[in-house]
Amino acid sequence: MDEIKVLEYRNIRVLTTQQLAEAYEADAQIITNNFNRNKERYQEGKHFIALIGEEKADFINKNQNDFSSFWKAKAIYLWTEKGAFLHAKSLNTDKAWEVYDHLVDNYFEAKKPLTQLEILQQSVEVLNRHDREIKQIDTRMDKLEYDIPMYGSEADELSSHVKRKGVSVLGGKQSEAYRDTEIRAKVYRDIYDQIKREFGIYDDSGRPKSYKALKRKYIADAHELIDCYEAPTYLVELIEAANAQMHLGVA
Known part of the structure; x- marks a missing residue:
């Protein structure tokens, strides 16, 4: 087939009815008739572009050497690749299908530098x-x-924070409550238990895991919880009773 003059409308490669007819070796009127009989299958903007009024005038002026005879036409129909396919399907000739494949490979798909x-x-x-x-x-x-357990150094820092808070709650390292290993252990354990409850440090069966399983994204919140920790009433009573004995002994 002869080389087809490249036409573009708004950066889309298109063919006029006459170009399509010549390429498919059919009469232009047959192309028009097929379109008129099957208009419901054609969508404007997808299969064709109909130029009228100023759009038609602009297109003719831009391509005046080739389309000056189109001034008398009511509209200029430009066919897209998908429109060319529907026309090949309507004609259903070996030539039409052969040319359509050629158009796809060498016209519609051709890229400008x-x-x-x-x-x-x-x-x-x-x-x-x-x-x-x-x-x-x-x-x-x-x-x-941040969705993985704490690193070793982070777990050590959390543990140190728990111990510092525990010492403070117990009344200092010189207090009787601190020297009482049982009371001291209960305070530390209660702080850890609150951390586990607050951040869901449990295995699949619901048993508490080591505080070291705390996810890194919760580290700052865990330290804040430790800072705000207050011993429950039963521990407060144990601590006060133990420390009261120390004061009595001094007296």
Whole structure:
């Protein structure tokens, strides 16, 4: 088939009815008749573009050497790749299907060389996309990083914080309550138990796990909980009773 003059409308490659007829070796009126008989199958903007009024005038002026005779036409129909397919289907000849395949490979799919500006714009788009993807990966990694148990050093710091709070609650290291290993152990255990309850540190069967299983994303909250810890009434009474004995002994 002869080389077809490339036509574009709003950056979409199209063919006129006459071009399509010549390519398919059919009469232009047959193309028009097939369209009129099957209008319900054709969607404007998808299969064809109908130019009228100023749009028609602009198109003719832009392509005046080839389409000056179109001034008398009420409308100019431009056919897209999908419109060319429907016409090939209506004609259903070997020639039409052969030409349609050729049009797809060598006309509709043919790409114009990119300008330097277009190359630059595409490069910027690729870099921006990569930047977004990297940020998404970093975000996922951060979430994963903070959704794992504490590191050893973080667990040690939490344990030290519990001990410091326990010493304070017991009345200091010189207090009788602190020297009483049973009371001291109960205070530490109660602090750890509150941490486990607050942050759900339990196994699948509902049994409490080691405080070291605390997820990293909760570390700051756990330290705040320790700072705000208050011993329950029964422990307060044990501590006060033990420390009262110390004062009595001094007296």
